[in-house]
Amino acid sequence: MGKQKKKGQSGQAKNYITRTQAVRKLQISLPDFRRLCIFKGIYPREPRNLKKASKSATHSTTFYYTKDIQYLLHEPLLGKFREQKALEKKIARSLGRNEVQDAVRLEKHGMPKIKLDHIVRERYPTFVDALRDLDDALSLLFLFANLPSTTEVPAKVISRCQRLCHEFEHYLIATNSLRKSFLSIKGIYYQATIQGQDIMWLVPYKFVQRVTQDVDYRIMGTFVEFYCTLLGFVNYKLYTSIGLVYPPKFDTASDERGAELAAFTLEGRQVAGSIAQTEEQQTITNGHAQNGNTEAMQAQIDKIAEDTPAEEDAKQDEQADDQPETEAIDTFTPAVPEGDTLPQLDLTSDEAARLFSNLTFFISREAPRHPMEFLLRAFGCKRVGWDKVLGEGAFTHDETDARITHQIVDRPAPTQPLPTFQGQESATDQTLQVVKPGFIMPGRIYIQPQWIWDCVNEGKLLPTNVYAPGETLPPHLSPWIKPTSGQYDPRATLEEQEAEGEADAAADEQVEEDETPEDVDENDSEDEASEEAVEFDEEIDAGGMDVAGSDDDSEDEAGIEDDTFAGFADDAALEESDVDEEAEHQKELEAEAAGRPVKSIVKGSDKNTKAIKARKIERAKKNEEVERQKMMMSNKKRKLFEKMEHSNNKRDVNAEKLRGKRRKLEKTGRR
Known part of the structure; x- marks a missing residue:
């Protein structure tokens, strides 16, 4: 007979330990225990069964792995925590004896330093x-x-x-x-x-x-x-x-x-290693070296430059021209338009360094300076200036500097050109020319801050006219989320995203919304009267008034069900169209007599309604086909398909709502 296991000494009861037990085992305070666990990367764990881990455990009990706590027993920081605790007792004892100088000395020089x-x-x-x-x-x-x-x-x-x-x-x-x-x-x-x-x-x-x-x-x-x-x-x-x-x-x-x-x-x-490092050191400090190189350092740089003959440089350049470029990133294009597109690689460091390298920026004082300076310099810009109020370190504080190519502003669009200043070229930091609000510098491009972020995410310089001051900015979207098929894409036009006939249906709804309440009431009453007249004529053509429960009705219904000849459907449709045309003509005459505007899109609306009916019929056929295919599926596959269908329909409805909002905004903007 094997050795019998005692309850509470194996399994989860042995693998887990509560926080109170861990603190007692380590003999430290609870704040020190939390601090030690953060330093070591030890986090609470949740056992599968609380009662098996501990009999007295509740849902608020915190558990740790027993091996993690045993691992902490050999931590050198435990000795530092105990030394701090002993020193705190000495400081408290000194303060109790009114020995303030001893307490200050102990706290300043005796406190052990913790290194991680x-x-x-x-x-x-x-x-x-x-x-x-x-x-x-x-x-x-x-x-x-x-x-x-x-x-x-x-x-x-x-x-x-x-x-x-x-x-x-x-x-x-x-x-x-x-x-x-x-x-x-x-x-x-x-x-x-x-x-x-x-x-x-x-x-x-x-x-x-x-x-x-x-x-x-x-x-x-x-x-x-x-x-x-x-x-x-x-x-x-x-x-x-x-x-x-x-x-x-x-x-x-x-x-x-x-x-x-x-x-x-x-x-x-190492200065003697290469000249590129020294050049990088000078360009890192915003276009000018802050402290400059020492004389000995500059002498070594000149000596290295002289030792390298110009002929070898020319030969290396010719060899580099002859060799094909292999550092460029390959772009993967799908062989079939319907095929999956492979993920493209990001920018290289060389391409990022050339993005803003040929431009000189000036940051106005209303724009956030630090993030824009960091972005511009990280993408190759060596010359960034800003207003003197924003701090030191700028390439120039003179807003009228002729070397500035782009100015970042976050204010209404300036409309007046800046008058010429005398002595502008010899202006120094002490006599800076200040551009008043509402004036612009000729030959300079004014942009809003979003242009920098969009250029960085696209990897190229975007047109600046869209980001001019006072212009409505394009949507700023996350670069880590790519639009998928079926979702709303703010960057694409409505024509590229709309389903077939969606714009016509929206136009019909807009026409109905534009009608005044009086017109709607009058038109409704007229439509009801015309519908009653049409129904009355149909009843007369059918042979009199219909009586509920009569034998003639049952015979007619049975005859209709048995006879499948559809030759009279076209005649009925023609009659309905004639009646509709007469009713529409009557509405136009009444609108002219009352002085109301006459609708000019009656024929177009008829075409739209016919197209909508055709699409509904086609959609119904597709739904029938889908239902027929679902009957052939197993229960598991059918449920999975229904979930996918529900999520796709929900996505389509949300996308249609967003497109409708955009359509209304564009129409109001045009007006």
Whole structure:
């Protein structure tokens, strides 16, 4: 006989442990336990059967894996937490004895520092794993970078988040790794491709944030502490992979004056390696080097340039011209129009670097400066200027600079040309020419901010006349959602999406809605009178008044059912058409006598009604065919088909409603 198992010592009771038991086993407080679980990436688990996991468990009981808690027993941070707890007791004892200086000394010099480097290496064995988990880290750090400093969120944490986020943005600018962006209600979405990994994060708008008390900032602060360490590791790896020094030089005074990205200066690790790195260092700082190269560095660069003969460069250029281009991305086109289209690859870094490379932008002070500067510089623009009120670091603060090709404005359309200024060419930062509202600079293109985002998502420069100030902007759609067949597509025209006869039916409905109530009442009474007259004539033609329950009716009905000859149907249709024409002619005469406008689309409406009837008949035939095929299906397949049919009908109805709204908006716009 085998050993009998005791209840509660195997199975789920052994695999799961409650939070209270875990805290007692680790001998730490509940806040420290939460903090340790966040650092180590350990989350609560839900057993299949609560009573098997614990007899006294309820639905509010929190369970963890027993192996995870045993794994925490050997964590070095447990010793740090215990040292902090012992130090807090000493500080409290000193304050109780009124020894304030000793308490300050203990808190300043005796508090153990917690480092999370070993946890980052444990959770992310490879660099690709860290990149895959970077979405939430960037979203939370960008959120804290825009928060105001409070007692729950100190200014030191905010400045650290801002610095790490700006360093990451500088890497994207240097490598042209940014691919897409989208303006939403929550904020601005960005997507970058780094070493083959797509990373998407959300940046909130820079509005005045209200810090509420509903959020537990201690838990969020724990996540921020870990994510700051993670992003520091990632930034170091990214900078060193392209030959840049990390951390980059940071000018605190310039950052306090609103420089933001311009407060950083990127430097290469090896100057003698290549001249391209030094050129990149100069172009990264918005069109001009901030601090410049030293004399020794410049001498090494000149020496390398002289050692390279011009003949070798010419030979290399000729060989490059002879070789076919292999770096271009292949475009896959379907062999059959009805075939599936293969997904196309995104832009390369070279194409992204050339998008805005030949343009010079000026950002007006009403437009959001930082996201637009980041997008423009990430896609190759080296010269971005803005108003002096927005901060330092601009290519130019002079709005009348002749080198500016595009100006981004978010105000009503300027209509008056700017008068010429004397001494405009020699204007300096101290004597800037200010363009008054309502004036425009000749030879410059004025656009709204959405043009930048749409150009980035499309991968090409779009026409600027659609995005001119005062124009109705085209729909700004998410670049990650592609329109499918049957859904409403705001980019396509109504003619491309409408079903057959949908526009005619909508026109008939619009005509009925445009009629005045008086006309409707009069027309209804006239229609009723004409219908009664027609019915009376038909009864007379049939041989007198109909009497319910008579024998003649049953004989006539039986005769009609038996006889299938359809030769008189055309005559009946002709009679009906003649009666309709007479009634319509009578309506026209009465409308002229009463002074009402005469309808001019009577014939067209007749054609539309005939077409609608034909489509209804065809639709009925299709439905009959579908019902016949459904009878041949099994129950499982028929239910699945009905679900698909229901979802498709729901999608079609929603798309038709959206098309109807757009049709009304276009008509009101034309008027």
